[in-house]
Amino acid sequence: MHDTPFYLAAGMIILLLFIFGFIGRKIHVPGVILYIVLGIILGGLISDNAVLDIASKIGIILMFFLLGLEFPMSKLGETAKKVWSGGLLNIALNLGVPFLICYFFGLNFLTSFLISGAVYATSSSITAKLLESTKRMANIESEYILGLLIFEDLVAPILVAVLIGLTSGQKVTGGQLGLLVLKIAVLALIAILLGRYVFSKLSNFIERINDEDIFILFTVGIAVAYGGLAVYLGLSEVLGAFLAGMMLAETNEIEEIEITTIPVRDLLLPLFFLSFGSTIDLSHGVPMIGLLIVMLIWSIIAKILVGVVGGRWYGLSKRVSLRAGLSITSRGEFSVVIASLASGTTKVFSGIYILIAAFIGIVLFIFAPKITTKIYGSPKKPKKKIKVPEG
Template sequence: MEYPVLTAAVVLLAASVAVLTLFERLGLPVLLGYLIVGISLGPSGIAWVPHTEDLHFLAEFGVVLLLFTIGLDFSITHLWTLKKQVFGLGGAQVVVTAALVAGAAWASGLPPANAFVVGGALALSSTAVVTRELSRRGELKQRHGRLSVAVLIFQDLAVVPFLILMPALNGDTTGDGAWDLLLTLLTGTVVVALMLAAGRWLIRPLFSRIVEIESRELFTLSALLFSLAAAWLTANAGLSLALGAFLAGALLSETEYKERLTAEIRPFRDVLLGLFFVVIGMMLDLQALWGQIHWVLGAVLLLILLKTATTTLLGRLLGVPRGTAMRTGILLSQAGEFGLVLATLGATEGVISTETEQLIMATIIISLALTPMLVRWAEPVSKRICLGRT
């Protein structure tokens, strides 16, 4: 009997242990190590491990658990106070960036539908990478950290209309797109409201009873169940897995158990999140990348500059201090994992060509690899340019 997913996981974990040992000794970003493992062992490398839907879905649990622990640092009350940043800055950042990138793609000769997919895919930043790096550096609770998370929350919500509009770009003009979007948003609103009610009246008292039993295994299983069940609910409502996990963590953030929850979830989170970045590396086609490397590198540079400038200017217009706005712009200047989803779906629906898909994916993956350095440089660069104003 063969177990392809188990075999793939064992091979990838073994390679990750070897590569990360070397990277830790050399002081290199571990994210880059995970990506190299995926590229080397994946279809475009020595092809020891195929990129399958089952493996990709397993890896997404790392993002779910990451967002659950991030949510533990944000209370629902505090999230409400960030509504201006979430819907104001977040909404403006997605719309303006997507429009600018799509306009540039259209001006370069791509058809409007292709340009729309490129704009949507590259406008979104990486929730997984940014929050992971901020958490590693202890910056999540600082002003730029909270502002970055607020924008990322809206970006997760913005994935929904992009996904719904995709079939219409391929000539599906049945007129149901607006109704589907409205129905999804209404369903999502109801699910989120039910989650908030359940968190207040059911989940918190339930965790109190679980703690009284004094069973570590029961506590850990309950935490995993709650985070995954919340992700399942929002995913079935047409929203993202990550959003549900984040809300689940936020619901428990005001309890006295959040530190213990973080400690129990962290081992599962770190392993699965590493697998997620390995799978991202497996999606890159090296042959296609080499043929258009000059376009890819140019696109990465322009993307980082454009997103930094856009987020900085929009933040200033909304009253964010200059240094904080620029630091947030640098943090969010890469593309993200949901951009890979949009690019893949666009190619599947026939909206974009395989060449365009690979160009988008290569741009996203390289920008993801640069993110640890962007996070490290964000503070000194913003202080130098803004003369220390934060």
Template sequence: MLSEFPILLGAGLVLLGIFVLGFIGFKTKFPSVILYILLGVVLAGLLTHNEILHFSGEVAIVLLFFLLGLEFSTKRLGSIAKKIWSSGILDVVLSLGVSMIIAFGFGLDWFSAFLIGGITYATSSSITAKLLDDKGRMANAETEFVLAILIFEDLIAPIVVAVLIALSAGDAFTSGDLLLLIGKIIGLGLIAIILGKTVFKHFEKFLLRIDDEDFKIALLVGIAVSFGGLALLLGLSEVLGAFLAGVMLAEIGKIERVESTVTPVKDLLLPTFFIYFGTTIDIGSGIPMPLLLVTLLIWSVIAKVLVGIIGGKLYGLSKRVSLRAGLSLCARGEFSVVMASVALGTIKVFGGIYIILSAFIGMLLFSYANKITIKIYGKPVKKKKNLKVPTV
């Protein structure tokens, strides 16, 4: 008679599965995020409510948002906001706001509609950045705009998650509660900025004195997790706290020293977050709300294309380049998973299926963006060089 399946063996098999899927994704240039979610769906019966997997996934997502925050010093936040704010707000209105109204129109309550709006909002930074690199489009005219939109979404996503966490508490959410929530977010942000300008002003010099890399890992991961935990204590989301911890340390200047220490830990643990999310998706009873799913998939594409066309024009891009930018923003991924993890039951299943399908559709549209643009606007006319023949 076999004894109970050992947790250690399960953890080892999950790590080996991560290696195999990561290798497949690398060789096929297919985003491994989707493969990890699918693995979780397949292993749902074995790994559901696995505390180790859940804990490692929580730490991983905290480190992901911590590293995102490192990219945003207060100075950079201001410069980005000035340049992309109009296109970014348009993105919030179309991708989040209209999707929320569509879901409400299908009979969902306001919280579920807002949750679905959050799931449909953000473009996947990891999938889009990987495709830009793989397709050799990093130097294209639209790339700066695409990356600016991704950065704006990186700033908005933690706030949306914080609001979702507060709303999911189950109590009636009044205007006073909203003001209190905004106050907490602003307060935590101010604490991060003040600490960054004072306590952590000379943090880089302190890091240089630490020779043992293990101690650096304990210190930096500890800061990220502690700030995430502080956010939870205040009734906010851990990802917002982690993001603000990154903003706090962004003031040190050379963030590469922090990134080089934390990134390997994040890379090891992050797949477990997507696998655990996959284990929570039960598709045994079929696809919930199929008509809403199809409607949102179509609107999600339209919304991002409009963000590209209108926002790109506001950014100073041509019609051709703006369309190509919009077609490159359609894939949803890690941020949508973070939003969907707040959901329960049918909405979580719905969110998981939406994420997988929208990622596939987004990848296809990205790959064919140039061909679609040529089909609509024709081939770009090459400018003739006006060569002057020297006269004697």
């Protein structure tokens, strides 16, 4: 599509996304899967496209901005206190153990670290999109799942920074790591202060402009700007976008902001999955098939354990904990970022792993309620107390 006029190419891509999304609805397959497949099919035709890259990043920024709206400061604090143990378990099982598996297969330290880094994080975008599209956002386990995703979003930038240093041949010092953690703390502190002392006082202002066509400029501008500030500090744009949503949650005008912003997100977010699919190159075959099979099996088991064990620590029932574990096995955007630091067979291996893990994760998410019911049976409905009239 490099020689195709820009507007024609853009229109064709959007229409293809519509067709694949429509087919997904008819055959009951999430559009996310088909958008990734479309990206793989188009491959080099849409790779290195600056407009697509920017649009897809704005789409993912708006997704996390809208997620942040669901987490006012007080609620986030309560979640953080409860999710830290599950977050540490996640690091041990999905970063530490995969590293040891790679080392056991004879890979060197850097390659093992790169692959285990790509294995670590659940796809926040796929998981959040599925929570919303399957109407499970209000379920009990969604708070624990989103808490884990936030925990990973804090760990992943540090992981990426270390890997960038290692792959560039530079030594990563304790001071550099400390600076990165400090940046995250400063970004969060600024968001807390702005939310509490600025945006909490803007409810009347938002009520006056929420019917105006300029309101979308206000909401998207804040989301993208704070995401951009995070990137400027060397952090993740999705972390900045999430914090921006938290800031605007303090206005108590969440519904109005969502009504305005969701249509823009729905237009741009499919482009992220399309772009993700286009980064997966299957032309060189599948390297290290034995390691790939072992890593896929372990990474699925490990995430389920994070749900089952961590969910119990969080205070969820056995049924709900299992449903949570089955819902967090897909890998995605952070894995792609880490895989992009690799080269040769390591990059191909990581790309194939991410694709398969994303597909398996989506399937497990969809069937999580049925699997849980199969194991634990149908949940018992509380018996209604019958009042007996006196006399």
